Amino acid sequence: MGLKLLHLHLHGLIRSHDLELGRDSDTGGQTLYVLELVKELAASLEVDQVDLVTRLIQDRRLASDYSRPRERIAPSANIIRIPFGPKRYLRKELLWPYLDQLVDQLIDQLKQAKTLPDWIHAHYADAGYVGALVSSRLGIPFVFTGHSLGREKKRRLLESGMDHLQIENTYSISRRIGAEELALANANLVVTSTFQEANEQYSRYKNFVSKQAKTIPPGVDLRRFNTISKPNEFEEVQDLFAPFLRKPNLPPLLAISRAVRRKNIPALIEAFGRSPLLRQKHNLVLILGTRTDMKLLDKQQKDVFQQIFELVDKYQLYGQVAYPKFHRRDQIAPIYRWASKLEGLFVNPALTEPFGLTLLEAAACGLPMAATDDGGPKDILSSCRNGLLFDATDLDVLQNTLELAGSNKKLWQQWSSRGIDGIKKYYSWNSHVSKYLSLMKNQFNLSSTQSLAQVIPLSGIRAS
Numbered sequence: 001m002g003l004k005l006l007h008l009h010l011h012g013l014i015r016s017h018d019l020e021l022g023r024d025s026d027t028g029g030q031t032l033y034v035l036e037l038v039k040e041l042a043a044s045l046e047v048d049q050v051d052l053v054t055r056l057i058q059d060r061r062l063a064s065d066y067s068r069p070r071e072r073i074a075p076s077a078n079i080i081r082i083p084f085g086p087k088r089y090l091r092k093e094l095l096w097p098y099l100d101q102l103v104d105q106l107i108d109q110l111k112q113a114k115t116l117p118d119w120i121h122a123h124y125a126d127a128g129y130v131g132a133l134v135s136s137r138l139g140i141p142f143v144f145t146g147h148s149l150g151r152e153k154k155r156r157l158l159e160s161g162m163d164h165l166q167i168e169n170t171y172s173i174s175r176r177i178g179a180e181e182l183a184l185a186n187a188n189l190v191v192t193s194t195f196q197e198a199n200e201q202y203s204r205y206k207n208f209v210s211k212q213a214k215t216i217p218p219g220v221d222l223r224r225f226n227t228i229s230k231p232n233e234f235e236e237v238q239d240l241f242a243p244f245l246r247k248p249n250l251p252p253l254l255a256i257s258r259a260v261r262r263k264n265i266p267a268l269i270e271a272f273g274r275s276p277l278l279r280q281k282h283n284l285v286l287i288l289g290t291r292t293d294m295k296l297l298d299k300q301q302k303d304v305f306q307q308i309f310e311l312v313d314k315y316q317l318y319g320q321v322a323y324p325k326f327h328r329r330d331q332i333a334p335i336y337r338w339a340s341k342l343e344g345l346f347v348n349p350a351l352t353e354p355f356g357l358t359l360l361e362a363a364a365c366g367l368p369m370a371a372t373d374d375g376g377p378k379d380i381l382s383s384c385r386n387g388l389l390f391d392a393t394d395l396d397v398l399q400n401t402l403e404l405a406g407s408n409k410k411l412w413q414q415w416s417s418r419g420i421d422g423i424k425k426y427y428s429w430n431s432h433v434s435k436y437l438s439l440m441k442n443q444f445n446l447s448s449t450q451s452l453a454q455v456i457p458l459s460g461i462r463a464s
């Protein structure tokens with residue numbers, strides 16, 4: 001009998017198709033990571049069933065997909081939506097008071113099921129809280145992936161000048177860190193995306209034990225992200241930026257991210273604006289989610305755009321910077337290929353970047369990178385050797401690195417081809433899943449027939 005798996009991802013907007021990545025602060029890389037992992041697990045012959053539990057949201061501002069209690073992803077994979085808290089869409093920091101409602105419902109549902117899952121895999125602090133309680137209550141092995149850790153985020157935000165109270169009020173950071181500690185206290189296994197996370201970030205948690213952690217980097221969908229341009233896609237991308245760019249064929253400095261403080265986009269604009277060399281040689285292209293009306297953005301997004309518009313004004317970057325309101329998910333790969341064709345760079349100036357799926361996407365499309373010397377960018381650069389790293393908290397370093405990266409065409413070509421080869425070699429979902437499954441079986445001494453629940457004693461440390 002094959003494995004039965006349960007994944008938990010509770011915040012943001014997730015559905016089986018057309019992810020609205022970048023729409024808001026909570027719908028981005030983790031959403032993509034979880035969906036692609038579940039799809040790849042479902043395709044494995046070792047897996048009979050993989051369900052993804054998330055929050056049921058009834059909100060007229062959103063597509064009806066998110067209010068469906070059950071949505072098929074693949075023949076053996078479903079999204080199960082369970083309501084907790086108010087019906088409407090809430091940003092992740094507001095979910096904490098309602099998570100126990102999900103714990104109770106999930107325990108009831110699992111008790112009624114014919115068989116328990118072989119393990120529960122929780123993604124991020126909120127799911128980690130729920131998964132820890134459910135797994136210890138039912139004696140199910142528990143796997144945790146933080147994706148982004150509260151202690152590291154807090155540390156970086158304090159460094160960037162925010163004070164404790166601001167961080168607490170904006171991000172409910174203490175509840176998040178408490179949930180991460182609980183998850184780590186109960187996890188049989190922690191899956192990290194980089195070694196640095198395990199050695200430098202998780203190690204700051206009281207309940208983390210390094211032998212719990214295994215590093216399996218995520219993959220990228222090479223059917224979507226590659227160097228094969230579709231007919232007219234270059235022109236379509238040019239049309240997207242035409243209203244903004246006076247010289248549309250200059251090599252672009254491209255950034256793609258959620259419009260959140262941690263991504264540090266204003267620093268990139270500042271470095272670009274104060275560099276005559278960068279302004280002469282490049283355009284700045286910012287894909288920061290989709291927006292219809294600024295008033296509908298969450299506070300964090302509004303603050304980021306406010307800073308962006310002030311800097312565009314301060315340096316009079318009119319005609320040199322593009323920040324389209326809207327793009328489709330299927331335009332992201334053509335945008336990377338457009339930037340590569342113009343011999344541009346992908347720039348990730350984040351204060352902290354646990355991994356950075358955009359870096360894999362850019363490299364797969366032949367676009368070299370200049371990225372923050374943190375987390376995933378360090379691991380990706382060491383395997384792909386496709387660009388430069390910089391200290392994202394130092395404007396001079398950021399500016400000088402971009403000037404240097406854009407100055408050598410031969411080096412650019414080397415980086416581009418190394419990135420293409422490196423991604424194929426090190427970052428596929430298929431290799432992620434085969435490592436993930438063999439790791440789980442070894443970790444729990446699981447033979448091909450036994451289920452995990454039979455080999456794991458009822459562990460679980462009660463929620464403190």
Ligand SMILES: O=c1ccn([C@@H]2O[C@H](COP(=O)(O)OP(=O)(O)O[C@H]3O[C@H](CO)[C@@H](O)[C@H](O)[C@H]3O)[C@@H](O)[C@H]2O)c(=O)[nH]1
Pocket residue numbers: 021022023027028029030031032033147148193256257258287288289290329332353354355356357358359361376
């Ligand atoms: O306007 C946008 C903005 C983003 N994206 C996509 O959203 C994803 C962003 O992923 P990532 O670059 O990894 O950043 P985060 O959204 O911050 O993801 C979090 O979760 C990821 C998975 O664990 C980690 O790689 C990150 O480090 C972590 O910050 C990528 O596929 C982007 O192409 C869009 O499609 N449109």
Ligand SMILES: O=P(O)(O)OC[C@H]1O[C@](O)(CO)[C@@H](O)[C@@H]1O
Pocket residue numbers: 011012025026027028029030031032092124147148149153260262
């Ligand atoms: O630590 P932060 O800044 O909340 O970033 C993590 C966020 O990024 C995402 O991975 C984007 O999908 C969210 O799931 C999560 O809210």
